[in-house]
Amino acid sequence: MSVELYANGLSAGYTDGFHIRELDLSIPSGKITSLIGANGSGKSTILKALTRLIPKDQGNVCLDGKSIYQIPTKEIARRLAILPQNAQCPDALTVEELVENGRYPHRRRFSGLTAEDLEVVHWAMKACGVLDFAHREVDSLSGGQRQRVWIAMALAQKTDMLLLDEPTTFLDIAHQLDIMQLLVQLNRDQGVTIVMVIHDLNHAAMFSDYVVAVRNGIKEFEGTPRQVITPEVLRIVFDVESVPFSHPVFHTQLCLPYDLCRHPSKDTL
Structure with a gap:
């Protein structure tokens, strides 16, 4: 079952920090959506506002036609999984133990893991390629392996939508591609709607x-990668000059930045 998530006239942010203003946004169900923009542009704020992690000033976020502010937290966690930046794992926790935490929204109070829970945990670890690490401590893994474990935990929530804040940050190029290909596989094979904040425009173009x-x-x-990742848009959003070219394998349009705009917009952060 797909999840419909959209914002209407949403303004939200922090008391002494950045705000998003009057956002209208509908997340395409069953697709991979990337949020791009310069540092401090509001990408992560949008992700947190869509999941009620920060309060709104005005407007609304709706989940399957119902205001997300009227839905109990545990029910939201059964339908949306979010993976923040720099997620922290308690010391000495094994991969399996961390992934088991993804079953919390489905457990009754004071109850342990059921046979169904264990089956889902096993499935999530296998889907993310970390089953062989099940009994290793999370801190003993490489950055790319840890990121796969965190995605497995989110996947164990058995939600139809997965939101990720910069899932490839601090990873080398091989691990970045590994994570992006995993997300595509989860989207195609499991039908998971994916929303991610991402800095690499090439990845946004190739995998979104x-x-x-x-x-x-x-x-x-907003639009398809070919509609959005253009020299004109990059000039407005990033204040950079770029040239378009076609990826020789994916045949998607990429843009190669080569200079800063000589006359950037006055209100650019």
Whole structure:
């Protein structure tokens, strides 16, 4: 069953920090959506606002037609899984123990893991390629392996939507590709709707179905990668000059930045 998530006129943010303003955004169900924009543009704020992790000032976020602010937290966790930046794992926790935490929204109070829970945990570890590490401590793994474990925990929630904040940060190029290919596989094989904040425009172009470009807390552009990742959009959103070219394998349009704009917009952060 697919999940419909959308925001109407949403303004939200932090008391003494950054805000997004009057956001209208509908997440395409069953697709991979990337949020792109400069540092401090509001990408992560949008992700947190969509999942009620930060309070709203005005507007609304709806999940399957119902305001997310009227849905109990545990029910939201059964339908949306979010993986924040720099997730922290308690010391000495094994891979299996961490992934088991993904079953919390489905457990009754004071109850242990059921046979169904254990089956889902096993499935999530296998789907993310970490089953062989099940009894190793998470801290003993490489960065790419740990990121797969965190995704397995989110997958164990058995939600139809997975939201990730910069899932490839601090990973080398091989591990970045590994994580991106895993997300595509989860989307294609499991039907999971994926929303991710991402800095690498090449990855956004190659692996996304839909792209949202954010600037100064405002959604400036949205559409397919070919519609959004263009020299004109990069000039407005990132204040860089670039040239388009076609990927020789994926045949998607990429843009190669080569210079800063000589006359950047005055209100650019």
